[in-house]
Amino acid sequence: MDRYLVRHVSNLPGGSHDDFFRRLSASANNGKLWIAIAAGMAAFPGKTRRAAVHGLLAQAVASTVTNVIFKTLLPRTRPLPEHLPVFRFVHPQPTSSSMPSGHSASAVAFAVGVGLVRPAIGAALAPAAAGVAYSRVHTGAHWPSDVLFGSALGAGAALVTRHWWPVRPPIPKTQRTAASAPELPGGKGLSIVVNALGGSFTDETADALREVFPEAHIVTVRPEDDLVEQISATADTPGTKALGVWGGDGTVGAAAAAAIERSLPLLVLPGGTLNHFARDAGIGNLQQAVTAASNGEAAKADIGFVTAERGLAGSPEVSELIMLNTSSIGLYPNLVRRREQLQPALGKPLAGVVAMFRTFAAGTPITLTVDGTPHRVWIAYVGRGRYYPRDHAPLLRPVLDDGVLDFRIFSADESFARLRLLWAVLTGTVASSSITHLREATEVTIHANGAPMALAVDGEALAGVRKVHYRVVPRALVYYSPQA
Template sequence: MRHVSDLPGGNHDDFFRRLSASANHGKLWMAVAALMAAFPGKTRRAALHGLLAQAVASAVTNGIFKTLLPRTRPLPEHLPVFRFVHPQPTSSSMPSGHSASAIAFAVGVGLVRPAIGAALAPAAIGVAYSRVHTGAHWPSDVFFGSALGAGAAFVTRHWWPVRPPFPQTSRTWTEAPELPGGEGLSIVVNTLGGSFREETAAALRDVFPKAHIITVPPGEDLLEAITAAAEWPGTRALGVWGGDGTVGAAAAAAVERSIPLLVLPGGTLNHFARDAGTGSLKEAVAAASRGEAALADIGIVRAERGLPGQPEVTELLMLNTSSVGLYPNFVRRREHLQAALGKPLAGVIAMFRTFAAGTPVTLSVDGVPHRVWIAYVGRGRYYPRDHAPLLRPVMDDGVLDVRLITADESFARLRLLWSVLTGTVAGSRITHLREATEVRIDAGGAPMALAVDGEALAGVRSVEYRVLPRALAYYSPHT
């Protein structure tokens, strides 16, 4: 304090006074976070973690330690009066809340985006020092507050862990017919796909002038159209434009006839095209023209409906995912929000909206009873390993990705919402993650709603899943 008191006066006094004031109530860091939130992905996630760390640091500093460690603020005789902050705070001097918040935000951001954290470090250190320069705190208050802030950043990082990197994309390549100009290719276009436009069919004819293209308008039988396309004379490969349900129906026809499938980007959702590497028309054309293809596992879903003792069995092919419970509502909300908010934040908000008023269902999973918010089965191992699976780097790993989020524990809803907020769903007691080659889910006496690749099936009493390894050949670009 004597050293700071002996510093000559100047413009730096106004600078530190204004810097200190800008950080009152965390305003400076909230403004920085708002700016970072404009950039989706890790930058937005870093901003959220910084704010979470700041909130924890501020609560611990002001709510606990200022009460436990009462201390008088520096007196006017300790610094030149022109340097003193006005009005001086009246709470305990130990520890510095400004320092705790500043360091918590900068370190919290830096744990997610190190470069941005390093850029914020001078501002955070400047705010911490300004509290001594303006006579608001003793240096030891600042050091202790800074330590609390750094600790809050690391503790909340444990709550909201860094996602491990996704595995590299891997393919089991296979031979497939080369289809220059679409020769030997039959394509089915579902006009009910959410992104269908009048220009869609024309665009496909431009890139595949030799292909046989069937456009299915509303009211016509899609399965009949797929069968007709697959059996069209000279067909060596089947193409499909539509959502996950349409792609699943086409895949079943391709597997039955031992011909490769070309999945074109289209429909409301088309997860298989994304995972197959044909998320753009250019990529799909390149793979088909060069005959580049790979093998994928498929899932077989056997659902029993009808009255007890009089079961009605429906067998479906599953390319992507199936679910029971609130998962379909969660996915719809997440997909709606992610364009504006990015996937991580959209997942958190969608989870809160879905489960704040949702009701768990009672199920038996492989003979073990549970009260379940979500029963999710993915065809293949999805990442990340939490409540919001997004990507599937390997298409033929031979497993079912089984995820349950249960309500078996006391205070189930609070546990769920807290784990979503802190990013600890994967490690929470409410979450059960495993892999299997066969799974059975039984609803007991009450029928359940089942979703398979986005298509709903009502009145299901039990469902069984199994894997057919490398049963589907699909076009996928090598690069």
């Protein structure tokens, strides 16, 4: 059959198509064509960039398996010059085994790998992959069966690597439990704390708030002021029906503690260095906050209660903190900082992968006892509520009152743990890797074994911690949220 098909190709009339297939075949040497296409796709964040990475990963696996394993196991002579016209036969021909075709394996692996993530782009690449595969027969580099076998290997490599890089389950829809809260038209009955140390604060910030909340009591906390004292004083202002806060995660956490203590609903305004709670509460801009406050639209949220012990074991200094979002021990703050620096250029998924590589390539694990079990860990992460995706880069929290702590450990307990972790990051299998421990709990206790730990709660650092206890307080906070 091979000789029959090659003879049929040799009988085709010559023309410009001979030069086309010769150039197409050469462009795919060493995967250059697919690398160039992947580079172009990488300019588009999200699934397109992810598809490019998966295509290259599949191509690399297919090329390695084809050239290192099967060409050694299946030696075969390539077509000879007498099998094709001299103007069609390319010189010099490769000297490796003809079986299977490495060009075909790489072409199909890349196209199928891309198509598994972005089907439309994969379909667009299919003619190019088929053209490269056919060009190997047209130019006399391979027998047709070599091309078919190579193509099958390429498709298999794409499917196998897809198991390494599984499709992420869909993120659940946002759900909020409605709560009653006073209507605040014009901000009447609303007392607002503005932290001047918030990253996006300007002299016009308070003026902008006064414009949309003309009847609100607004206090700007300057760097020389005590933030907690100012929040408490603002919350105690006579006639206050709700407490508003403008600032980052740490400021919002302090305001939440004051609001809970006084049974006041909390209005979180978008602003500050980072304000993850405002995002999860559905307040992405000031107008949404105004709408929710004016209409009395509110919901309930769980809080995390954190008890941290510092100092000597016999006479510890105890700090009690409210956690609205996340807490971490170990390298997680470095990971987040790197990810957020890279995210504008690379997009969220790829930025998370690159940040993970940089962080763990040089990081040192610490020894902790978690609920009575010792671990060597790079990161211990606690989220107030289930975060998604379920891997090394949790970003979204669709439910604020699910009653759980999202607890994740990236451990160094096993042999070659660093290599295992980096491989899991590369292949997208962090959630299922043996070095990753994911669970949900209502309470977690962590002890430092040896040197004290560096703890971060909602972005606020606490050094010298020897023991920390987390617990969930269900639906303790009422917060304003549009269309809750």
